[in-house]
Amino acid sequence: MNKNRFASWGFDLDRPLVVSGPCSVETEEQVMTTALQLKDYDVDILRGGIWKPRTRPNSFEGNGEKGLPWLKAAGEAIGRPIAVEVANPEHVEACLKIGVDYLWIGARTSVNPFAVQQIADSLAGVNIPVMIKNPINPDLKLWLGAVERIEGSGVEKIAVIHRGFSHFGGSMYRNQPIWPIPMDFRQERPDIPIICDPSHIAGKRTLLFDVAQRALDLGFDGLMIETHMNPDEAWSDAKQQITPERFHQMTIDFRQRNKVVDDEMVDELRKALFQLDQILLEMVSERMEVVREIGQIKKEKNIAIYQPQHLATAMREKLEEADQLGLSPEVITNLFTAIHNESIRQQSEVFYGKKFADTV
Ligand code: PEP
Ligand code: MN
Numbered sequence: 001m002n003k004n005r006f007a008s009w010g011f012d013l014d015r016p017l018v019v020s021g022p023c024s025v026e027t028e029e030q031v032m033t034t035a036l037q038l039k040d041y042d043v044d045i046l047r048g049g050i051w052k053p054r055t056r057p058n059s060f061e062g063n064g065e066k067g068l069p070w071l072k073a074a075g076e077a078i079g080r081p082i083a084v085e086v087a088n089p090e091h092v093e094a095c096l097k098i099g100v101d102y103l104w105i106g107a108r109t110s111v112n113p114f115a116v117q118q119i120a121d122s123l124a125g126v127n128i129p130v131m132i133k134n135p136i137n138p139d140l141k142l143w144l145g146a147v148e149r150i151e152g153s154g155v156e157k158i159a160v161i162h163r164g165f166s167h168f169g170g171s172m173y174r175n176q177p178i179w180p181i182p183m184d185f186r187q188e189r190p191d192i193p194i195i196c197d198p199s200h201i202a203g204k205r206t207l208l209f210d211v212a213q214r215a216l217d218l219g220f221d222g223l224m225i226e227t228h229m230n231p232d233e234a235w236s237d238a239k240q241q242i243t244p245e246r247f248h249q250m251t252i253d254f255r256q257r258n259k260v261v262d263d264e265m266v267d268e269l270r271k272a273l274f275q276l277d278q279i280l281l282e283m284v285s286e287r288m289e290v291v292r293e294i295g296q297i298k299k300e301k302n303i304a305i306y307q308p309q310h311l312a313t314a315m316r317e318k319l320e321e322a323d324q325l326g327l328s329p330e331v332i333t334n335l336f337t338a339i340h341n342e343s344i345r346q347q348s349e350v351f352y353g354k355k356f357a358d359t360v
Contacts, residue, residue: 005193005221009129009157011044017222019083019131019195020247021047021074023237024060025067034229035074037244042251045102046071046080047224051091052236053108060235068098075101083131087115089122096126104131107163107175107200110146111135120153129157131195131224138165138178144188159193160185161224162215164201169341170334174203174240177211179218195222199240205231208242209250216254225250284339288346295347305347311340 006017020038025031025048035046048071052062063070068084075082081101086092087109095103109115110132123130130150135142147158162182164175182194196215202208212223228234231241242250298305315336322332 005191006159008191009159009193013044015042015251016216016220017044017193017195018042018251019045019047019222019224020227020244021071021083022049022228022234023199023226023241024049024052024062024235025071026060026063026235028070028073030229031067031070031074032077034227034244035078035080037229038227038247039078041244041248043078043080045083046075046078047083047104047226048074049236050084050094051087053085053087053106054236065094068094068100072098072100086119089118092119092122096128100128102129102131104161105133105146105150107133107136111137111142113142113145113149116146116149120149120155123150123153123155125154127155127157129159130155131159131161133161133163133197134165134181136166136175138181140181140184140188143181143185147189147192159195159222161195161197162201162220163197163224170338172207172331173201173211175201177201177214179214182220183218193221195224196220197224199224199226199237202240204239205242205246208240209253212250213254284342287339288342291343291346292350295350298347299351305344305351 004011004013004017006013011017020041020043022031022034031048038046048067050062050067050071051064052060054061071082071084083102083104084091084095084100085106086095086103087106092103105116105119109119132143132146132150135146143160147160150158160182162177162179164173164177165181167173167176182196185192186194196212198208198211198215201211208225212225215223225247226237226241227244227247228241229243231243232238234241295305297303315333318332318336319329322329
């Protein structure tokens with residue numbers, strides 16, 4: 001691994017720095033039990049969400065200030081410093097008052113220069129270490145700008161966190177990782193440690209390991225992984241949180257994993273997969289031929305390309321079939337949305353020619 005840049009923060013590690021703990025501090029007992037379960041594992045900083053920026057209202061938005069002493073006590077019980085997300089000066093003040101060790105700025109906040117500047121102003125003369133998540137949109141300059149604003153207040157220890165980017169249409173990820181962006185960040189600011197947050201990139205447990213391993217292969221300095229004593233019952237981000245035990249196994253596997261698969265059975269099965277993928281590709285291409293023919297008729301008869309009614313019926317049918325086949329409705333919705341988007345693009349090409357199709 002590349003030299004770990006957290007050495008300048010006082011961590012003497014021969015492995016990546018690890019921040020772990022629950023997405024949200026839910027109850028005193030939940031954060032304490034989770035922390036105690038993490039105690040003997042490779043965790044350097046205990047995290048816990050106190051104010052939760054949820055995408056839609058009427059979900060659990062955190063305990064607010066009342067949760068801070070619970071997290072603080074959990075950190076003390078296992079002898080680890082604690083980290084909390086802050087989104088405004090009031091959050092900063094509450095954290096400083098109770099003695100939070102590290103702050104982080106979330107993706108929905110780092111996107112907003114006004115908000116970041118307000119946080120920076122509230123940190124003047126404080127010099128607490130701050131971790132800054134990438135903004136939700138893939139804008140390297142905005143990310144760099146957030147770092148510069150916090151630096152401007154005199155904070156000396158700054159790290160950044162790649163947690164993926166919002167995207168339109170289907171994706172296997174909750175937030176699309178765009179690896180060249182953190183890599184470019186590293187080119188611009190080789191002095192700043194970079195952490196990967198595979199939990200918010202993956203959005204589900206099954207993908208977590210691969211995303212984390214990828215980050216380590218790319219020389220990230222640390223990982224932020226959400227853990228919970230009972231992930232299925234978590235009040236936020238239930239699908240992506242893992243038990244401390246599973247987290248521990250994961251950290252062991254990081255070290256033991258062979259980078260190259262050398263297994264005859266896997267090779268054989270992969271050949272079969274390759275052929276199936278080929279068939280899928282040909283079927284999509286065949287579908288697009290029919291789509292273009294329909295596009296031609298729509299154009300001649302002056303019919304709109306987008307037919308929401310037809311789409312809704314088709315999607316409903318697919319979901320019923322998917323259910324019978326034991327396939328995830330989410331994945332099938334994403335798959336057919338992607339195919340439908342490509343169909344719209346193909347018909348736009350029939351209508352307007354290649355030049356405009358992508359912008360329609
Ligand atoms: C979190 O870490 O729980 C969180 C809200 O993350 P993000 O800002 O990456 O969405
Ligand atoms: Mn979360």
